[in-house]
Structure formats: C-alpha cells, structure tokens
Amino acid sequence: MTAVPEGGEPATDVSKADLVHRRLKEEIELGELAPGTPLPELWLVERMGASRTPVREALRRLATEGLVDLVPRQGARVSRVSLQSVRDLFDFRSLLEPAAMRQATEGAAADPQLRRAFATMRTEFARIQRRAPSPARARAFYELADRFDWAIIGATRNEHLRRAIAELRPHTARLRNLSHVDPQRVEVSVAEHLRMCDALLAGDADGAADALAGHLAQGLETIFRNLARGPGEGVDLLG
Amino acid sequence: MTAVPEGGEPATDVSKADLVHRRLKEEIELGELAPGTPLPELWLVERMGASRTPVREALRRLATEGLVDLVPRQGARVSRVSLQSVRDLFDFRSLLEPAAMRQATEGAAADPQLRRAFATMRTEFARIQRRAPSPARARAFYELADRFDWAIIGATRNEHLRRAIAELRPHTARLRNLSHVDPQRVEVSVAEHLRMCDALLAGDADGAADALAGHLAQGLETIFRNLARGPGEGVDLLG
DNA sequence: GTGCTCCATGCTGTATACAGTAACGCATAC
DNA sequence: GTATGCGTTACTGTATACAGCATGGAGCAC
Secondary structure (H helix, E strand, O other): OOOOOOOOOOOOOOOHHHHHHHHHHHHHHOOOOOOOOEEOHHHHHHHHOOOHHHHHHHHHHHHHOOOEEEEOOOEEEEOOEEHHHHHHHHHHHHHHHHHHHHHHHHHHHHOHHHHHHHHHHHHHHHHHHHOOOOHHHHHHHHHHHHHHHHHHHHOOOOHHHHHHHHHHHHHHHHHHHHOOOOHHHHHHHHHHHHHHHHHHHOOOHHHHHHHHHHHHHHHHHHHHHHHHHOOOOOEEOOO | OOOOOOOOOOOOOOOHHHHHHHHHHHHHHOOOOOOOOEEOHHHHHHHHOOOHHHHHHHHHHHHHOOOEEEEOOOEEEEOOOEHHHHHHHHHHHHHHHHHHHHHHHHHHHHOHHHHHHHHHHHHHHHHHHHOOOOHHHHHHHHHHHHHHHHHHHHOOOOHHHHHHHHHHHHHHHHHHHHOOOOHHHHHHHHHHHHHHHHHHHOOOHHHHHHHHHHHHHHHHHHHHHHHHHOOOOOOEOOO
C-alpha cells in the first residue's frame, strides 16, 4: 500500500476545530481509522488535545463531507465503504470532472501563467515515464498526479463545481489507500496523464475531457479488481 | 413576490440544532433575512430560544451549504448574491439535474409505484394549465413544481448526485423569492413541466433531460431579466 | 482641523458542567 | 436454559462561563 496524504489544500488551521478536522480527515483518508470505527467525542478529546466543542464541530463537518456517519444520540463512526458507494463516487466524478477539465483548458488558453504551470507538470510526467519502475517512482507519480488534480480544481471557474469536486477528493484518496496499489497501474496512469496534459495544452477541451473520462473509467476498473482480490480491511463488500 | 417555502424535506427536528438550522434556512430562502445581514450568535440565541451551542452548529451547517458566510473572529452573515453566483448556480444545475432526470426516468420505468406518482403529477400540471391566471394558480403551480423537483431528487439513484442537487435547492428558492415573479413565466413553465413529465413517463431519458435543460435555460433568463428590472433588496449586482 | 493612539465594548473561540437517553449486562422469574 | 425486566454506565445534547481578539469611538497631540 502506497499511502499518499493529500497535500492539495493549503492547511490553514486558524482554529482548533480546523486542526481537529484536518487531522481526522487525514487519518480517515490514510485508512488509519478504518471504515466503521467508532469515534467517541471523549476519545478524540484526549487524542487531539482539544475540548469537546472543536471536536464536535470537526465531526459535524466530516459528516457533511460524508467521511463520518452521525447517528443521533449514539455518536459518530467512520463511514463505511461499499461497492455501490465506489461506483456512485466514480459515476459522479465522471459527471463533474470532465466539465472541470473543460473549464481548466479554457482557463489555461486564456492565462499564460496557468498554461506554464501545466506545461511544467507535463514535463514532470514525461520525466517520470522515463524512470525505471520503483516504489519511489510510484510515490513521485502519485504526488505529481495529486498536484495536477488540484491544479485542475483550482482552474475551475464555477465555484459550485470546484467545491463539489474538492469534497470528493478525500473519498478518492481513501479508496486509493484502502485498496492495494497495482504497480502496473502506474504505467497506464502516467500515459493517461500525458494525454490529458497534451490535450489541455493544445486547448482541446473535448479531448482533455475525454482523456479524463477514460482515466476515471480505468481507475474504477482497477479499484474494483483490487477490492475483489484483497478484501481490504473494513471494506463492506456486501453493498 | 410569491414567497414559496420549500416543503420537500421531511423536517424531522430531532435536536435543537436541527430546528435552528431549518428555521434559519427558511428565513434565508424566503428573503426575510436579506443577503449580507449580520447574524450575531447572541441575537439568534434570543430569537430562536436556544443556547449558543446549537446556534453555532446551525450556522456552521449553513456555511457549508453556502447560505451563510463565516468570517473568522468576526462572525456570520447571510451570503450575498451576485450575477456571477447566479450564473454559476444555473450552470452547475444544468450539469447535475439532467443526469438526475435520466436516473429518475429509468427508475420510473422500473418501479410502477414511482411511475404512478409522476403520472399523478402530470395530471395535476394539466389541470393547472387549464385554470385561469391568478395568484392562487401561481402558488399552486410552484407548490406542485416543488414536489415534482423533490420527486426527481428522491428518484435519483446516485447518492452523491442526490445530495449535491438537494444542497442547491435553497439557493434556487432564494433566487425565486428575491426576484419578482413574472406571471408570464408560469404559463411557459407549466408547459415545460408537462414536456418533462411526458418524456419521463414515456421512458425517454434523453428527452426528459433535454426538456429539463431547456427549462433551466429559460429559468436563468427569466431571473436575469427580473434582477435587471428590479434591483432586488440586498442583491449585489456588481458580480 | 486632522491624524493617531489607546481604551472600552462586543463578539467569537474554547472549555467545562449538567441533563437526558440509549445501549448493555446482570439478575431473577419461568 | 431461556427470556424478560431493571439498573448501571457511557455517551451525546445542551447550557454557560471564560479568554482573547477585532472593531469603533473618544481623547490627545500636532
């Protein structure tokens, strides 16, 4: 398992609630808190070194993000993952992200600085492609792919669309960390990212959107294969 | 102004936080709390008859829904509305809702009971179409259209999609209540809803999605015309 | 008259105490 | 041995007290 923490958001913890929220989110993403784990407030209080008020606020926020299930008068649990929920997630991403990619492509065509940023990432992808397979290379790829994804999100004009996609990322990250990463997958995925970069830099919005759609379809298939092989801890396969 | 409270959600206030959340949401939707209005916690405490804790939770929830802006160490305000935000909202709805309509169409084809519910609504739309124009008729239409929308949401299989659309509804309702309702619009809108019903009942997913897309385009145009005519209270036209 | 500084006020962010409820286990009756 | 009822426990939901920061105004210096 190649545990990759998401580094996309700036992580400006102005309040303790922010801090607890971010730390809990990371632990859920990384799978350290397995799906279904109960999250009593007092337990979090001593672990996080904060009082119940910020802990509560963090739990409520995680609940709206779908990472935590909140049962009235019973408490919080890490939300469970089912095959259906994985399918729903990828279907929804396939609806949103190509649209965002279109906006990012238009944005890059209009803004030279943004375009340069994507061009730089393209050369980085190409450099990774030439490297020999290794865990370090896989890590570098996932880190770069993550930056690429966040760049797309940042270049999305529509605020609703941007927020919706950003909210899905923890779910995606969690799946990646819960399922076993397939080394073969890196090879394919690098090529897909190069396709996306090329289309984006060429100003071909439709092409970029199509490439992303293909990438998502591949990703879903990979995750399903991996989940089917290794059951994964805490993953509810009944869904 | 035909103020139409949304009646779609079941309104099960199990906690005081739920109650405060629902009441505040209603007041913002109806425009009673104008965009930009400051919302000091203590003021809400005495108005809602609850302590600060549930009030805080309600404000946080409204903030994640985008109905309230939360400035650190400064407090909450009713979120402002700009022309850009209206455009963003409708663009996003145009992405999501046709997809939901497709799923609802498939659902109605598979589930006779669901199909009957939509068939009933179709006859109600037809009955409204035959009535002479009047405020009561407009109210009846909006109430029915609201039930129709919630039925579509309820018939949406994908949970992410369903949640995303449901979260947008308060924004839509607020726009409707902030802008002045055009009596002409009712006529057109009834016809559009009949088109949607017909396609849905015929199992024509593409047709239903197209009809909905057209409906949204019309709705956006109407709101822009109305906002341009009457400035509306608290609507920031600079966006 | 104008600008700056300092103080007072009001608000949020946090901690904590209290009440109420649901789940769990044990004891007892059958 | 099994089922049912009661008591205990642990947790959430709520209220409230306290600390710290930001804002606005008054007063003073220039």
